[in-house]
Each structure stands twice: as C-alpha cells, then as structure tokens.
Amino acid sequence: MFPYSSTEKVCIFKTALTFVDSVCEIWGPLIKGLAILVVPKAVTKDPQQLVALLEEYKIERLVLVPSLLRSLLMFLELQKTENCLRHLRMWVCSGETLVVSLSKEFYRYFPQNEHVLCNFYGSTEIMGDVTYYVVPGLNELKHMDKVPIGAPIDNTAIYLLDQQYRPVKCGDVGELFVSGLNLAAGYVAGRDPDRFVENPLAVDPAHAKLYRTGDFARIEKGILIYEGRTDSQVKVRGHRVDLSEVEKAVAAVEGIDKAVVLCYNPGEMNQALLAFVTTKTLMSEHQIEAVLKERLTSYMVPQVILMDSIPLLVNGKTDRQALLKSYENTNNNDDSRYEVEINYDGVCPSQKEAAKVLFETIASVLNRSARSAISVNANFYEIGGNSLNSIYTISKLNEQGYHISVGDFISAIDLGEVLLRMISDTKVHAHPPTYSAELLKPGYKDIVMDMITTSFYHKADLEQWIISDISESDYKELVDALWEPLLEKNLSFIVKSETGKIVGVALNFDARDEPEVEIKSRLTVIFEFLEAIEGPVRDNQLPPGKGTVLHAFMMATHSSLSPKENVAVMQFMEDEVLKLAKDRHFTGIFTTNTSPLTQQLGTDVHRYQTMCDYQVNQYISSDNTKPFGLAPDDQRAIVQWKPVK
Structure with a gap:
C-alpha cells in the first residue's frame, strides 16, 4: 500500500510493546531488511530530542498519535527552521481521532506534493489498522467537517450493520464490523463473546467471523466516516478511557451526590475529560481530584466541576450538551x-x-x-x-x-x-545564582557529614524501605570511615553559594581505586545492592585500569535549599564533576542514580548513557530477602556512564 522507498535505510521503533502499533514498527522494516532505531520513551515525550533524532537518521516515515503530531508541529513552528524534517515524507496518524484543524496545520507547514498525511483506523483485536485514508491538501480540507477513516486495507472486509446485522443504506449510520484473517480468535477466557460473532453475510471462509468494533460509521461518496462509539469510550493521550468507569470512580468518592463524566472536544488541542458533580457536603474541586488521583491512572483523572444541580432534558435524562456548553462558555470568557x-x-x-x-x-x-x-x-x-x-x-x-x-x-x-x-529579548532578566567549588579540606567534615546524613537518611529513595533498620548515626559512621581516603584521593569537593555558604558536596573516587571500608550497620544492604548492579557494568563494559573511570559516588545538598535551588546546585555539581574528570584525564564518569530527579537530569540534561536500568523491588540480598520488596514497580536504579571528550 505504502511501500518502502529505495532511500529508506532506518525506521523508527518508539511505541510501547503493549500497543499493537509496535508490531508494524518492528516487523515491517525487518522483513524488508531495514535497520530499526529504538527510541526511548523520554525522547518521544520531548519534541526537541525527537525532531533531532528524526533529522539525524533521515527518517522517512513515522506512525504517531495525533496529539504527538500536534506537539511536533507546534515545536517546528516555534523553531522557525526551514526545511526541517524534509526527509520525513510519510506521516501516519492512528490511535486517536485526527481532526480537520490539525490536518490543515500539517499542510500549512509541509508542502502537499512532498509529504503525505494518512489517517488509519483499527484496534488491537483486529491486529492494528484496517482502514486508511490519504488526507488531501488544504483546498479539499476547507470543505470537510471530519477527516474520513477511508477504505479497508487488502484482505479485509468492512461492514456497516444495523441491530439485526443487516447492511445499512449508503449515508446512514451503522455499527462497524470487521472480517478477515487479521481477527483475533477472541478474548482470554472467552470474555465478551458477543464481540466476535458469526458472519451471516460471509461467502469466503476467511470472512466467517466478524469483530464488533463498538464504533459507528457511515459511507459518503465511497469512503468511511467515523461517527463515534456505541459505548462511552474515548481516547485520551492515546489511551482508551471508558467514561462510565471514570464516572463510577467519581460517584464512589465520599460526599458526592451525583456525577456525570464527559469528554469535551475529543481530538482537539483543548480536549478535556470533565466530571460535573453535585455534593452532599462542602467539598472543593481540588479535594475531589486529590482523591481521584489515588484511585485512577493519571490520564483518567478528570477535571472536576462543581454544580448546583445537573441539568435534565424533558425526558428526565441528563442534558449532556448543556453541561458541555456551560464548560465552554466559562472557558471562553476573557476574564476566566x-x-x-x-x-x-x-x-x-x-x-x-x-x-x-x-x-x-x-x-x-x-x-x-x-x-x-x-x-x-x-x-x-x-x-x-x-x-x-x-x-x-x-x-x-x-x-x-x-x-x-x-x-x-x-x-x-x-x-x-x-x-x-x-x-x-530585552536581556532584563534574573541571572541564575553563581556557585564555586573547593576540594575537600579537613575543616569541612562536620558540614559534609550533616549534608550526607540529612540528604540520604531523610530523602533517599532506597533507604525509605529499610528506614526502621537504620539511624542517622549510621551515615555519620560511614562518612567518618571514608573521610581520610576522600582527602587522600583529592577528587571530592564542596559547593559554596555567592555568600560563602556551603550548599552541596560531591564525593568521588577512582572506580578502580576505591577504599575498602567496613560497614557494620544495615547500610550494608544499600552498598551490596549498588555493587550488584554496578559491578558487572564497571568490570565488563568500562575501560580498564586506574585513572580511567571517575566514580561519582555520592552527592548531597543543604537541607535549607528550595526545590529550584536544589536543582541548580545539583546541575552545578554535575558540571564540576565533568570538569574534574577532564582535568584529571579520566576517560569518563560512572554513577548510579536512584532518585527521579537525578535520573532525569542525568538522562535529559547531562546526556549520560544508561548501562543498566534495574527494578529495585526485584533485588534479592545476601540473606535471601527482598529489602526493597515494597517499592513500586516503577522505582528504578539506573547505572549510567558518560564518556569525557
């Protein structure tokens, strides 16, 4: 249908394996003998990094949800760079509703004769996309209210049927069914058997089964127009969300009287998941949302709007249009x-x-x-x-x-x-604070000990799971044992603010020349864990010999710092470690980050390479226990390496 060109050498794999789009991203290029570039999730979220990657590898096709397309177009418009992504000729939108306004934005930026925008439709149960539509240029889009989902792909049949499984007339809305070899056999354990049914219209055995998509559509001039779902499901940031499930969660909040959950402007930039509620007790919108954040996945948490009453139609049903209109009027008010x-x-x-x-x-x-x-x-x-x-x-x-x-x-x-x-533009802005670094001296011991203890005992991500087994004195004993080797190696430093206050400390060692320190406290669990994930990387993947690998061992900041000051000091220390590594002729910097902040800074800002990404609750210690077993699955320890150029 859209064959690979002779100039395509590398294709993108960026979709999570839990999404069906990943199948064509992986196997399509491999079957054609092309290379695959695996794009981390963090890069996909950052248009600046993603565009740079697409440019560097001259990517010619991209499958993406419309919300990501809008984000990329906004970034490109922001950059004002001519001919950016000129190699990316094939853009395939899938997974969310592609609206006319976004399609117009695409062709305002990309020439129609050089780039193609496609709208694909499908779902996991039918092995991905089953219809396609090549979106025309600006002249045709002027006369469209909706972007069609088009025509079926090869070896697939599409039916628009009424409740008695009879084909509807051309122009009438019917429920969309799919047949072909791409259908799943059914759901696990036979769930929802009504979704996979016998095809009463089949002649070819390959089309003996129908999959009931739960979507409405109609045919206009030979092409399919999507008309919404038969149930209450919508797409939010690429995820399928059941409005009735969200509504049930909102209604279950103590103090809620009535709740109606709706989606405003699906597919548009200002799409919003809304919960209109009345309450039995005095509650604020933020209080209700705080409760929902504990019960729902982040993308399912609606914006709560308190109402005096829920408007009704003459038949007693909820007036959903009146609710959406009230939200729209409030948001479009200039003073809102x-x-x-x-x-x-x-x-x-x-x-x-x-x-x-x-x-x-x-x-x-x-x-x-x-x-x-x-x-x-x-x-x-x-x-x-x-x-x-x-x-x-x-x-x-x-x-x-x-x-x-x-x-x-x-x-x-x-x-x-x-x-x-x-x-x-006027250069009248606040300059970030300036800091200075000094190598460790004997007189800094007490303040260093205090910062290490406060930062790790009270705030560290690993220690929280064994906090009942350790004390502040354990860290003081650790620093005391390390102090003389730290002074001797002369690789560690403190950070001072403009006023001379010590606000940070970075403890560093030569990774091939670290001191043997006996730890008698429960902190041994932490260091055994770090050695378990760092050792294989250090011994097998990094340059050999002393004086080659600088180990950024520990960093701590003063407890009085605000969040923004803390980030500024952490960034300064990272820069100083890099300078130190260069001045002492190390090949690179080796570190392990266990907090989301340092992981983000290391990956997104300082461009460390991830050598090991470990799920901490899976670690089994030497006593055959899981000391971090209560940690959530998304808590990670990331071993990283940065070559010094």
Whole structure:
C-alpha cells in the first residue's frame, strides 16, 4: 500500500510493546531488511530530542498519535527552521481521532506534493489498522467537517450493520464490523463473546467471523466516516478511557451526590475529560481530584466541576450538551483566567516582570484545567500541564519576548526553575545564582557529614524501605570511615553559594581505586545492592585500569535549599564533576542514580548513557530477602556512564 522507498535505510521503533502499533514498527522494516532505531520513551515525550533524532537518521516515515503530531508541529513552528524534517515524507496518524484543524496545520507547514498525511483506523483485536485514508491538501480540507477513516486495507472486509446485522443504506449510520484473517480468535477466557460473532453475510471462509468494533460509521461518496462509539469510550493521550468507569470512580468518592463524566472536544488541542458533580457536603474541586488521583491512572483523572444541580432534558435524562456548553462558555470568557489562583510569594524583585508573564501565560493556557495555584514551587505538569500545552506555553512566551528551550522547560522541577532558565529579548532578566567549588579540606567534615546524613537518611529513595533498620548515626559512621581516603584521593569537593555558604558536596573516587571500608550497620544492604548492579557494568563494559573511570559516588545538598535551588546546585555539581574528570584525564564518569530527579537530569540534561536500568523491588540480598520488596514497580536504579571528550 505504502511501500518502502529505495532511500529508506532506518525506521523508527518508539511505541510501547503493549500497543499493537509496535508490531508494524518492528516487523515491517525487518522483513524488508531495514535497520530499526529504538527510541526511548523520554525522547518521544520531548519534541526537541525527537525532531533531532528524526533529522539525524533521515527518517522517512513515522506512525504517531495525533496529539504527538500536534506537539511536533507546534515545536517546528516555534523553531522557525526551514526545511526541517524534509526527509520525513510519510506521516501516519492512528490511535486517536485526527481532526480537520490539525490536518490543515500539517499542510500549512509541509508542502502537499512532498509529504503525505494518512489517517488509519483499527484496534488491537483486529491486529492494528484496517482502514486508511490519504488526507488531501488544504483546498479539499476547507470543505470537510471530519477527516474520513477511508477504505479497508487488502484482505479485509468492512461492514456497516444495523441491530439485526443487516447492511445499512449508503449515508446512514451503522455499527462497524470487521472480517478477515487479521481477527483475533477472541478474548482470554472467552470474555465478551458477543464481540466476535458469526458472519451471516460471509461467502469466503476467511470472512466467517466478524469483530464488533463498538464504533459507528457511515459511507459518503465511497469512503468511511467515523461517527463515534456505541459505548462511552474515548481516547485520551492515546489511551482508551471508558467514561462510565471514570464516572463510577467519581460517584464512589465520599460526599458526592451525583456525577456525570464527559469528554469535551475529543481530538482537539483543548480536549478535556470533565466530571460535573453535585455534593452532599462542602467539598472543593481540588479535594475531589486529590482523591481521584489515588484511585485512577493519571490520564483518567478528570477535571472536576462543581454544580448546583445537573441539568435534565424533558425526558428526565441528563442534558449532556448543556453541561458541555456551560464548560465552554466559562472557558471562553476573557476574564476566566483570573479564576486561576496566582501566588507570587518567593519571587525575587528582579524576576517579578518575568514571573508575571510566565504565571499569567500558564493561567491562560491551563485555564480551569489548573489543579492548584500557580507559584514558584508549582510543577507545570502536576498542576494540569501536559506535553502538548507545554509547547503551546513556550510559543506564547516567545510571542511576549521570553525564550526557553523545550528540554529546559520539560526538565524544570518547578516554575521557579523555569524562571531561572527564561531569557528575555530585552536581556532584563534574573541571572541564575553563581556557585564555586573547593576540594575537600579537613575543616569541612562536620558540614559534609550533616549534608550526607540529612540528604540520604531523610530523602533517599532506597533507604525509605529499610528506614526502621537504620539511624542517622549510621551515615555519620560511614562518612567518618571514608573521610581520610576522600582527602587522600583529592577528587571530592564542596559547593559554596555567592555568600560563602556551603550548599552541596560531591564525593568521588577512582572506580578502580576505591577504599575498602567496613560497614557494620544495615547500610550494608544499600552498598551490596549498588555493587550488584554496578559491578558487572564497571568490570565488563568500562575501560580498564586506574585513572580511567571517575566514580561519582555520592552527592548531597543543604537541607535549607528550595526545590529550584536544589536543582541548580545539583546541575552545578554535575558540571564540576565533568570538569574534574577532564582535568584529571579520566576517560569518563560512572554513577548510579536512584532518585527521579537525578535520573532525569542525568538522562535529559547531562546526556549520560544508561548501562543498566534495574527494578529495585526485584533485588534479592545476601540473606535471601527482598529489602526493597515494597517499592513500586516503577522505582528504578539506573547505572549510567558518560564518556569525557
């Protein structure tokens, strides 16, 4: 249908194995003898990194959900780079509704005669996509209300049937059924047998079974037009979400009287999952959302809207259109952004102008989607942001004379950190604080001991699972045992602020020349674990010999630092470790990160290579127990390496 070209050498594999699109991303190129570039999830989320990768490898085709397409187009528009992604000729949208407005945006950026945008339709039960439509250019799109899902692919038959399994007339809406060799045999354990049924219209045995998709469609001028689902399922960020399941979860919150969950503008940039509720007791929208965050996956948590009453139709059913209209009217009100709470506490005078632009821009973008106050300590994604509206926010900032890279915006731990990284056209902006580094001296022992103890005993990600077995004195004994070797090796340093206050410490060793230290406390579990995951990498994958591998052993910051100051100090220490490695002629830096912050900084900002990604709750210690067994599956320890150029 869309054969590989003679110039295609490398194809992209970026979809999770749990999504059916991964099958064609893997096997399509391999069958043709082409190479596959495996793209990490973190890169897919960052348009800046993804575009750079697509450019570097001259990728010619890409399968993606429409929300990612919109994010990429917004980034490309932001960059103002001519001929970017000119090699990427084939764009295939699948997994979500492709809307006309997004299709127009695509062809405004990419010439129609050089690039092709396709809309594919399908699901896991039918082995992926079963219909396709080549989206025409701007002239044709002007006359369209919806982007069709097109015609069936080879060896597949599509039926539009009524409730009695009779074909509907051309132009009428019917339920969409699929037949062909691509159908699954059924669900596990025979669940939902009504979804896989005998085909009363079949002549060919290959089409003896029908799969009931649960979607409505109609035929117009020989092509299929999608008309929504027969049930309450929608797509949110590429995930299928059952509105009735979300509604049930909302109604189960104590104090809720009635709840109606709807999807506003599915497929559009301002798509929103909404829960309209009435309550029996005095509750706030944020309180209800906080409860739902504990019970639902993040993409299923709706924006809660309190109502005095739920509007009804004359037949007594919920007036869903009235609810959506009330949300739309509120969000389109020019003054509605002032409903979002903005808190300027903690903003220094030199940053007030930039903070006003940043906070009010975020308020206008998030609007009623804002989950909490906009402040220096707020994280953009935790208060309602996502990858798509983050690009839109950056675009709005650009229009107002402030610039920040996508990578810097995404990796910022809070809006205070965003402020530090924003650059004004007028150059009137707050410069980030400056720090200085000094090699360890005997007189720094007490403050180093205090920072190590506070950082690891109170905040470390591994220690929390054995906290009842360790004490603060264990860390003091550890530092005491390491102190003389640290001074002797002369590879560690403290960090001072502009005022001379010691705010951070980095302890480093030559990975091939580390001291033997006897640890008598329960901390042995931590170091046995680290050796278990670091040892094979150090011994088998890194350059041999002393003076080649600098081991970034421990980093700690002062407990008085704010979140944004903490990130700034951590970044400074990473830069200083790199300088140290270069000055001492090490080949590279070796480290293990157990916290999400240092993992993000190491991967996204400092570009460390991941050598081992370990799920901590699987570790079995020498006493045959799982000391971190209660940790969630997503808690990782990542062993990383960075060559020094």
